[in-house]
Amino acid sequence: MTRQEFIDLLERDGQSVYSFCRMLTGSREEAEELYQETMLMATERRRDISSADNPKSYLIAVSLGIHKNRRKKAARRQRIAPIGELTDELSAVIADQTDTPEETFLRHEMLELIRTETQKLPEHLRLPIYLYYTAQLSVEEIAVTIHIPKGTVKSRLHKARLIIKKKMEDYGYEER
Numbered sequence: 001m002t003r004q005e006f007i008d009l010l011e012r013d014g015q016s017v018y019s020f021c022r023m024l025t026g027s028r029e030e031a032e033e034l035y036q037e038t039m040l041m042a043t044e045r046r047r048d049i050s051s052a053d054n055p056k057s058y059l060i061a062v063s064l065g066i067h068k069n070r071r072k073k074a075a076r077r078q079r080i081a082p083i084g085e086l087t088d089e090l091s092a093v094i095a096d097q098t099d100t101p102e103e104t105f106l107r108h109e110m111l112e113l114i115r116t117e118t119q120k121l122p123e124h125l126r127l128p129i130y131l132y133y134t135a136q137l138s139v140e141e142i143a144v145t146i147h148i149p150k151g152t153v154k155s156r157l158h159k160a161r162l163i164i165k166k167k168m169e170d171y172g173y174e175e176r
Contacts, residue, residue, distance in 0.1 A: 001049040009049075010039070013056040020060050020135040024067045034070075038063040057141040060131065064145065110173060117167040118160075125160040128153050 001009070017038065022031035041062050042049065049055050118129060131142045139157070143150040 001046050001051055001055070003046075005051050006043070006046045006049070009051075009055050009059075013059065014039075016056060016135050017059045017063060020130065021063050021067075023130045023134045024063070034063055034067060037066050041066070054141055054144070056135075057137060057145050060135055060137065061145045064127075110168075113168065113171055113173075114164060117164050121160055121163060125156050125163070128156045129160045132157060 018031065018035045021034040021038065022028065025031045025034055038059060042059055049058055118126060121129065127146060128142055131137045131145060132139070137145065139150055139153050142153045146153075
């Protein structure tokens with residue numbers, strides 16, 4: 001990948017990669033650190049990145065690998081790092097400008113419940129959900145990113161959605 005293609009990639013997909021880092025880490029400081037480390041590694045390996053393949057997926061796979069390595073180190077040191085939440089961008093997408101204050105409050109409350117329940121999912125279900133909704137990767141891109149078959153991604157997304165749906169029903173929310 002040429003230098004200009006790499007710059008274009010960062011301008012086009014940098015925010016998505018940062019959002020994914022934010023979701024993984026749960027804190028702005030850790031997300032910035034993970035994002036910088038990801039971009040440093042990508043810069044070092046930019047000649048290995050193919051524009052024909054999906055470079056966004058490559059960047060997310062790099063950040064995921066770095067994050068997993070950090071978690072392994074932390075586990076060895078007996079410190080468990082918290083895993084993040086869905087981004088506030090989801091709130092902006094769902095919220096409508098014409099909502100009343102009550103509707104806005106209820107929507108915010110529902111989003112917090114979804115975030116909480118998503119965080120409780122096992123990692124093998126949580127990662128595809130985050131990659132699909134936060135990083136906006138396709139099923140195929142998720143499969144390549146986390147090295148599992150496409151059917152497994154679909155099944156994990158389905159199972160995670162069902163679990164979250166059931167939890168939301170337990171809280172009294174009904175399907176629209």
